[in-house]
Amino acid sequence: MNQKYMVPLAGVLLLFLLAYAGVEGAGMQWFFGIIVPYVAVIAFVGGFVRRVMGWAASAVPFRIPTTCGQQKSLPWIKQNCIDNPDKASGVFMRMVLEIFLFRSLFRNTKAAFNRNEKNKLTYSWEIFLWVGALAFHYSFLVVIIRHLRFFLEPVPSCLKFLEFFDGIVQLGLPGLFISGAVLLLAALFLLARRIFDAKVSYISLAADYFPLFLIIGIAASGIAMRYFTKVDIIGIKSFTMGLVTFHPVIPDGVGGLFYAHIFMVSALFAYFPVSKLMHMGGIFLSPTRNMANNNRAKRHVNPWNYAVDIHTYEQYEDHFREKMIDAGLPVDKKE
Amino acid sequence: MSDELKPDELLDKVDHTPSQGTWMTESVQIRPGMYCYAAKPESVETLGLPNARSWNPMEADWKLPENWQEIIHNGIKDRLEKFRTFKIFMDVCVRCGACADKCHFFLGTGDPKNMPVLRAELLRSVYRNDFTTAGKLLQKIPGGDKLGGGRPLTLDVLKEWWYYFFQCTECRRCSVFCPYGIDTAEITIMGRELLNLLGLNIDWIATPVSNCYQTGNHLGIQPHAFKDMLDFFTEDIEEITGVDVAPQFNKKGADILFITPSGDVFADPGTYTCQGYMILFKYLKDKYDLDVTWSTYASEGGNFGFFTSHETMKRLNAKMYAEAKRLGVKWILGGECGHMWRVINQYMDTMNGPADFLEEPVNPITGTKFENAKSTKMVHITEFTADLIKHGKLELDKSRNANRVMTFHDSCNPARGMGLLDEPRYIIENTCDNFYEMPINTIREQTFCCGSGAGLNAGENIELRMAGGLPRANAVKYVHDKFGVNTLGTICAIDRAALSTLMEYWVPDVEVYGIHELVGNALILPGEQEREMDLRMEPLPGKEEADE
Numbered sequence: 085m086n087q088k089y090m091v092p093l094a095g096v097l098l099l100f101l102l103a104y105a106g107v108e109g110a111g112m113q114w115f116f117g118i119i120v121p122y123v124a125v126i127a128f129v130g131g132f133v134r135r136v137m138g139w140a141a142s143a144v145p146f147r148i149p150t151t152c153g154q155q156k157s158l159p160w161i162k163q164n165c166i167d168n169p170d171k172a173s174g175v176f177m178r179m180v181l182e183i184f185l186f187r188s189l190f191r192n193t194k195a196a197f198n199r200n201e202k203n204k205l206t207y208s209w210e211i212f213l214w215v216g217a218l219a220f221h222y223s224f225l226v227v228i229i230r231h232l233r234f235f236l237e238p239v240p241s242c243l244k245f246l247e248f249f250d251g252i253v254q255l256g257l258p259g260l261f262i263s264g265a266v267l268l269l270a271a272l273f274l275l276a277r278r279i280f281d282a283k284v285s286y287i288s289l290a291a292d293y294f295p296l297f298l299i300i301g302i303a304a305s306g307i308a309m310r311y312f313t314k315v316d317i318i319g320i321k322s323f324t325m326g327l328v329t330f331h332p333v334i335p336d337g338v339g340g341l342f343y344a345h346i347f348m349v350s351a352l353f354a355y356f357p358v359s360k361l362m363h364m365g366g367i368f369l370s371p372t373r374n375m376a377n378n379n380r381a382k383r384h385v386n387p388w389n390y391a392v393d394i395h396t397y398e399q400y401e402d403h404f405r406e407k408m409i410d411a412g413l414p415v416d417k418k419e
Numbered sequence: 420m421s422d423e424l425k426p427d428e429l430l431d432k433v434d435h436t437p438s439q440g441t442w443m444t445e446s447v448q449i450r451p452g453m454y455c456y457a458a459k460p461e462s463v464e465t466l467g468l469p470n471a472r473s474w475n476p477m478e479a480d481w482k483l484p485e486n487w488q489e490i491i492h493n494g495i496k497d498r499l500e501k502f503r504t505f506k507i508f509m510d511v512c513v514r515c516g517a518c519a520d521k522c523h524f525f526l527g528t529g530d531p532k533n534m535p536v537l538r539a540e541l542l543r544s545v546y547r548n549d550f551t552t553a554g555k556l557l558q559k560i561p562g563g564d565k566l567g568g569g570r571p572l573t574l575d576v577l578k579e580w581w582y583y584f585f586q587c588t589e590c591r592r593c594s595v596f597c598p599y600g601i602d603t604a605e606i607t608i609m610g611r612e613l614l615n616l617l618g619l620n621i622d623w624i625a626t627p628v629s630n631c632y633q634t635g636n637h638l639g640i641q642p643h644a645f646k647d648m649l650d651f652f653t654e655d656i657e658e659i660t661g662v663d664v665a666p667q668f669n670k671k672g673a674d675i676l677f678i679t680p681s682g683d684v685f686a687d688p689g690t691y692t693c694q695g696y697m698i699l700f701k702y703l704k705d706k707y708d709l710d711v712t713w714s715t716y717a718s719e720g721g722n723f724g725f726f727t728s729h730e731t732m733k734r735l736n737a738k739m740y741a742e743a744k745r746l747g748v749k750w751i752l753g754g755e756c757g758h759m760w761r762v763i764n765q766y767m768d769t770m771n772g773p774a775d776f777l778e779e780p781v782n783p784i785t786g787t788k789f790e791n792a793k794s795t796k797m798v799h800i801t802e803f804t805a806d807l808i809k810h811g812k813l814e815l816d817k818s819r820n821a822n823r824v825m826t827f828h829d830s831c832n833p834a835r836g837m838g839l840l841d842e843p844r845y846i847i848e849n850t851c852d853n854f855y856e857m858p859i860n861t862i863r864e865q866t867f868c869c870g871s872g873a874g875l876n877a878g879e880n881i882e883l884r885m886a887g888g889l890p891r892a893n894a895v896k897y898v899h900d901k902f903g904v905n906t907l908g909t910i911c912a913i914d915r916a917a918l919s920t921l922m923e924y925w926v927p928d929v930e931v932y933g934i935h936e937l938v939g940n941a942l943i944l945p946g947e948q949e950r951e952m953d954l955r956m957e958p959l960p961g962k963e964e965a966d967e
Contacts, residue, residue: 088441091566135510142503145729148765148836150594150602152864155838157791157802160809161845167864168838170791182598188517189598193860195520195890197433205526205893207860213517217598277516284516286437287536289568292514358553363599366511371504372600377764377838380795384769388501392730393467394737395632397745400716403633404642411643413715414669 089279092294096301096348103347104340116343117323118332124350131357136365145386147379150372156381170378182373186221189214213277220270224299226250226263227306234324258310268303271296295361298352305345315342423452424882426925429527429889435520437531443544443570447579449476452882453528455585455875458625463618465629466731470618476581481574487617488572492549494613499550505609508601509546512539518593518603523868524586527886532583535593535603541580542610544570581619584610586883588872589726589758590831595864607873612728620727624874627723631735636681636719645715648684652694659956661948664701666713669746673712674783676743679754679800680721682912683933689915691954692755692933698942699804699935702813705945707784711752717742720759721912725766726874733770736762739797740771750780751797755933757872757911760799760839761832768795785810799833801842801910804938808849815941819950820851821960823906823932826898827856828891828918829866830911840864843910843934850937855902861894871917884917885924892925899926907931 106112153164165174166181181187194210197203229246233239251259275296278288309315319335320342326333356362368374376382401408401415408415454476463471474482484490499506518535520526525533532538547554548569557563564570589604614620627637634641640648646668653665667673677700683693703709717738724731743751753763768774777796780789787806789798807813825847833839840863847854861867870887898904907918907929915931922929940953951962 087565139503139507139510142499142506143501144503145501146766146769148504148602148605150591150600150835151838152595152835153838154840155791157789157839157842158787158806158809161805161841164838182600186598188596188600189515191596191865192517193521193596195435195526197435197526199430199433203430203893204897205890207858213515217515281516282436283519283531283534284514286442286531287514287516287519287534287540289514290566291568358551360511360513363511363513366507367599369503369507370511370600371507372594372602372605378791379765379768380763380792380797381790383773383794386769389770392734392737394734394741397716397738397741400635407641407643408715411646413642413646414671 088288088290089293089297092290093297095294096297099298099348099351100301100305100344103344107343108340113334113343116347117334118327120347120350121327124353128353128356131354132362132365135357135362136369139366139369143387144371144375145388147375147377147384148371149375149377151377155377169376170381171376175374175376179368179374183367186214186217188373189217212273216270216273216277219266220274223263223266223270227261227267227303230261230263234321235328237321237325256311260311264303264307264310268300268307271300271303275300291359295352295355295359298348298355302345302348302352305341305348309341309345313339313341315339424885426885429882429886432529433527433886433889434529435525436529442531442537442540443565443568446575447582449578449582451477451879453586453880454582454883455621455623455877455880458618458620458622462622462625462629463620466632466734468618468620468727468731469616472618474618476578481578481619483577483617487577490616491572491577491613494616495546495550498609498612502605502609504602504605507599508539508606509543509550511599512536512543512601514540515598517596517598518601521593521596522587522603523590523592523870523890524588524883524887527870527889528883532579533586538583538587538603539601539606540568541576541583542606544568545572545576548572577617577619580610581614584614585621585875586887588831588868588870588875588887590868590872591835592831592865592868595835608725608729611726615728615731621874621877623877624723624726627721627874628727628731628735631719631721631723635714635716635738636684637721637723638681638685640681640685640718642715642718645681645684645718649693649697649713652690652697655956656694656698656954659950659952659954660698660944662701662944662946664697664944666697666700667711668713668715670710670712671746672710673746673748674710675712675750675752676717676746676748677711677713677752677754678717678720678739680756680759680912681719682721682916683754684718686912686916688919688931688936688955689912689933691936691939692915694954695933695935695937695939696754696800698939698944702942702944703784703807707812709783712746712748714742714746720754720756722759722762723874725758725762732762732766736767737771739763739767740774743774743796744776749778750792751777752800752803753797754800755910755912755935757830757832757913759832759912761836763795763797764837767797782806784812799839799842801839801846801934804935805842805845808846813938814943815850815938816943817850817852817941818961819940819953819959820937821853823851823937824853824855824902824904825851825906825908825932825937826895826902826904827854827862828869828895828907828909828914829862829864830909830914831866831868831872833910834864834866838864839910843908846934846938847908850941855898855904857894857898861890867891867894869911869914869917869921871921872913876913876917881920885921888917888921889925891918892921895922895929896926899929905929908934908937910934
């Protein structure tokens with residue numbers, strides 16, 4: 085069992101040390117700071133597109149949404165237009181709620197069985213996974229958007245606005261960004277769930293722990309740089325601007341921790357398209373959610389539909405004609 | 420049945436905490452009571468499906484073709500291209516565990532491989548190994564397989580697929596809770612298709628499929644016997660009501676072709692639902708001159724082909740349109756059935772349409788256009804009857820169902836593959852005064868399966884069925900204890916058979932009714948005598964003394 089998370093943990097530590105030592109010991113700033121990020125971004129974009137194109141290339145032979153509410157039927161029966169949509173507008177709303185609010189996960193329940201004289205199975209609303217997932221994804225999103233300040237000059241006012249709200253608690257100096265702390269805590273919560281919830285632990289693979297450790301590593305190193313080691317922001321900005329303008333430069337005075345951070349981010353980018361993290365793209369294409377339940381009203385065409393052998397009425401009647409005639413059932417041919 | 424494992428013994432076994440260790444290396448233990456017998460070769464041969472031979476799951480040698488791994492590999496490859504669902508569902512699962520305790524088989528057995536996520540992982544692990552870049556790369560490193568969660572397709576893995584894909588009823592409850600809409604039914608469907616490439620079906624599916632293909636229905640009832648059965652019902656109904664409701668068969672030029680699962684014709688208590696249909700059609704004929712015909716050729720609404728492969732489903736389903744065309748009816752009316760309606764609602768038109776030889780369905784009595792069925796041209800009988808009741812076209816005497824304290828079991832397929840939720844409830848409320856819902860987490864889109872769907876309603880896997888039906892039975896018991904519910908209403912033929920057994924095991928005081936059995940009891944036929952009995956020949960409420 086330990087192997088499932090010890091190996092990924094060791095892997096992430098190794099990544100960290102590799103970059104740290106590579107920079108501090110071997111002076112390989114150009115490798116970890118320039119080559120690796122470019123390769124990672126290319127792998128990410130190329131891999132992501134390839135994966136989505138791969139899905140798109142597969143046919144959608146049948147319209148099979150999972151219906152989670154009343155269908156459109158008689159005019160006086162109230163349809164659930166979102167959970168059982170028959171129109172594109174309903175599907176759109178369903179997808180928006182799914183993608184932005186994790187609606188299906190919001191329904192989550194926890195089953196419990198009490199072996200006593202009543203032997204009751206009970207189901208209670210289980211909100212923590214939803215809260216954890218939402219906190220994780222949104223804080224990650226805010227962190228990513230905040231990081232755009234390193235790649236844009238001048239920094240757009242909407243980013244400053246976001247930073248203002250992210251730092252609204254005004255704690256410490258430099259001021260605490262809530263998003264970074266929430267990201268770290270949410271990732272730790274998801275990790276704890278994987279380790280301590282017997283069911284989730286049982287189903288978890290090394291590939292489930294690896295991205296969590298990686299993201300925890302990224303968040304922790306980022307927080308460390310901002311609040312504790314206080315890296316040279318001016319130097320880093322010149323470095324990141326160099327990357328986006330394709331005139332990469334290696335700044336002086338930026339240490340191994342920063343390169344370890346960049347290296348782990350690069351690893352996450354490169355790993356993304358070959359991993360389960362592709363759920364980010366997959367959710368848009370999931371046929372049980374993105375299709376309308378209107379197959380009886382509007383014919384869906386299967387691109388690979390083919391003719392099949394069937395047992396025809398003629399064959400059937402030939403087989404049973406006498407019995408049918410004896411029973412007084414109508415037949416097409418009397419003989 | 421219950422002499423094998425008493426309810427208390429079964430409950431003692433329920434434990435939802437998986438053992439330590441990894442599931443991938445534990446080899447499958449096929450246990451009697453939990454699996455269905457292998458398909459008989461003659462049934463597999465009827466449709467010319469692969470590798471017909473007699474075999475036994477308990478024996479080591481499953482008599483597979485020599486190149487079975489290649490067949491499966493190519494089968495997966497083919498389906499990844501043909502089904503976007505399959506490809507995406509193989510790729511995007513994050514193993515968050517939201518589905519884990521949503522499956523009735525997991526809740527009833529505690530077997531961790533019945534967690535939907537693990538059921539899918541059985542197949543996904545092979546997919547990762549053989550079809551993904553990461554999997555192929557990791558294979559080259561020692562121990563890399565484990566890191567990527569891949570494993571090679573061995574005989575042990577194949578046997579595990581067989582065991583667990585025939586422990587899934589394709590009910591889709593897990594799919595409601597999945598943040599990506601991953602549908603284990605879809606994965607089970609693919610898994611069973613792949614197994615069928617090697618002739619690894621179960622007999623409880625293969626034989627009905629063979630019967631349906633040859634004879635027109637799962638039970639293999641020949642045309643004259645099919646007519647005999649309905650003639651028996653006609654006699655019974657005449658005894659109860661004094662009215663001759665004799666149905667029409669294979670009638671060309673009728674208004675409507677009616678198709679229902681053959682279980683309604685042959686197996687109690689579905690037979691009473693069937694009598695309900697017959698009384699309704701007689702009423703509509705006499706009052707409004709509506710001409711409904713039954714067919715002996717298309718005498719099966721259900722489709723066990725759906726549990727075999729997409730192609731088999733299409734081959735069996737083709738009869739519905741073929742017969743409607745031959746008879747020249749206006750549109751098709753379908754009886755109370757679960758998976759039948761998943762097939763009609765989500766597959767039929769695509770597979771065997773367009774049904775341009777039929778008319779867009781209109782209820783000639785009320786003028787209601789069934790807009791939601793205008794392409795497929797097949798209407799669900801509860802949609803039809805609810806419309807009639809709403810327009811005041813049926814004369815109903817609710818008091819004849821006054822001894823029924825009802826609850827309603829949403830069948831999985833109409834609930835999660837269609838959304839037919841309020842139509843049957845409307846009919847119940849108009850035919851019966853006492854109706855109590857089961858707890859909210861166990862009805863509508865969150866309904867629990869009977870535990871015997873998707874072809875698993877056999878006798879030899881009774882422990883699996885009773886365990887899988889536990890969550891449903893447990894909710895029925897709750898309303899039974901709280902409100903005195905004595906009747907479980909349902910709109911599915913498999914339910915009527917399966918839930919009866921399930922109730923006998925877990926909640927013995929509850930009887931199972933089809934919705935149109937309530938209609939048949941309540942509907943006042945023109946010229947009928949004063950009824951003393953319900954369709955089960957039990958005294959009507961208030962008539963108990965007259966019986967003695």
